[in-house]
Amino acid sequence: MANEITTTTLDDLTNATLVEATIIYALSEQPGLYKMCREFNLIGKPTLAAKIPTETSWWGSANDDGVGVDTEFDATQATALSNTAVSTGSVTCTPTEYGVAHAITDNVAEDSVPIDFVTGQAMRMLHVLSLAMEDDFLALLVSLSNSVGTSGVDLTIAQAISAQQGLRVRGVVADALAYIMDNQQVSDLEAALMATNAAAAIFALSADRLINYAPTADNGMGSTRQVGQLRGVPVFATGLTDTANAGADVVGACLCPSTAANDAIGSTTFGQAWKRLPRFETQRQAKLRANDLVMTARTGFVELQDGSGTSIVTDA
Numbered sequence: 001m002a003n004e005i006t007t008t009t010l011d012d013l014t015n016a017t018l019v020e021a022t023i024i025y026a027l028s029e030q031p032g033l034y035k036m037c038r039e040f041n042l043i044g045k046p047t048l049a050a051k052i053p054t055e056t057s058w059w060g061s062a063n064d065d066g067v068g069v070d071t072e073f074d075a076t077q078a079t080a081l082s083n084t085a086v087s088t089g090s091v092t093c094t095p096t097e098y099g100v101a102h103a104i105t106d107n108v109a110e111d112s113v114p115i116d117f118v119t120g121q122a123m124r125m126l127h128v129l130s131l132a133m134e135d136d137f138l139a140l141l142v143s144l145s146n147s148v149g150t151s152g153v154d155l156t157i158a159q160a161i162s163a164q165q166g167l168r169v170r171g172v173v174a175d176a177l178a179y180i181m182d183n184q185q186v187s188d189l190e191a192a193l194m195a196t197n198a199a200a201a202i203f204a205l206s207a208d209r210l211i212n213y214a215p216t217a218d219n220g221m222g223s224t225r226q227v228g229q230l231r232g233v234p235v236f237a238t239g240l241t242d243t244a245n246a247g248a249d250v251v252g253a254c255l256c257p258s259t260a261a262n263d264a265i266g267s268t269t270f271g272q273a274w275k276r277l278p279r280f281e282t283q284r285q286a287k288l289r290a291n292d293l294v295m296t297a298r299t300g301f302v303e304l305q306d307g308s309g310t311s312i313v314t315d316a
Contacts (some may be wrong), residue, residue: 031130036257062171
């Protein structure tokens with residue numbers, strides 16, 4: 001046959017595809033774990049950093065077998081007490097700036113399908129800045145002095161439990177705890193929970209009560225990325241934690257998040273200082289025939305209480 005009328009011959013009249021008035025978002029990590037930090041407000045204050053005083057123990061340390069108070073505070077009748085010096089230290093949280101910018105030409109608005117691209121981009125810009133802040137917060141996990149795990153070896157249930165036990169031994173009093181684990185560590189933990197051995201078979205109920213693991217209804221598929229609870233402590237999964245030992249390991253932690261009680265007693269592990277909350281601005285560039293979209297923020301993160309966190313370093 002010949003001389004058929006097709007979409008090729010009438011290509012000026014037909015559209016190859018219909019562009020839907022929507023955008024399918026790319027897959028992404030989910031930020032929000034940095035909200036476990038205790039917040040400090042520097043907005044509008046004439047300073048670049050927050051200096052946060054910390055108490056220095058003058059009565060020994062937890063788990064020292066009573067050495068710090070054994071005879072130091074024994075008193076004798078009619079004998080004057082000796083003075084005990086009190087001192088403080090401090091940590092400093094210095095905000096840094098985060099920013100992202102786009103330039104959208106007029107042609108985009110004039111020639112594209114009718115969607116509110118600017119509002120959509122503003123939300124994605126906030127998402128991206130939150131990811132950048134989350135990454136900087138999670139980078140602090142490796143700096144915790146106390147750690148569990150073995151380089152090059154998968155996370156075990158015993159190590160996860162030990163991370164929490166260490167907080168209690170070091171004198172932490174908390175009404176809330178949290179596990180933040182790399183995706184690989186969560187996979188290792190779930191694999192260990194599914195493994196069978198003679199001990200689990202004989203002492204199944206006792207082990208279950210000790211471990212007390214319960215998955216969430218969505219198994220970590222929600223935006224919070226909470227995969228379950230271990231000993232009643234929520235377990236969060238993320239792909240933004242740092243690596244250690246030349247990339248051989250990944251780093252998670254068991255820590256004390258910010259709550260009214262944790263803040264009041266000094267157990268909160270990390271802090272965050274805000275100098276500028278996320279700010280979205282637009283600016284017209286007439287010569288370029290475009291509009292600038294800009295979002296910035298200034299914030300920083302700091303370790304407040306080293307003993308109230310345990311880093312978990314295990315095989316990547």
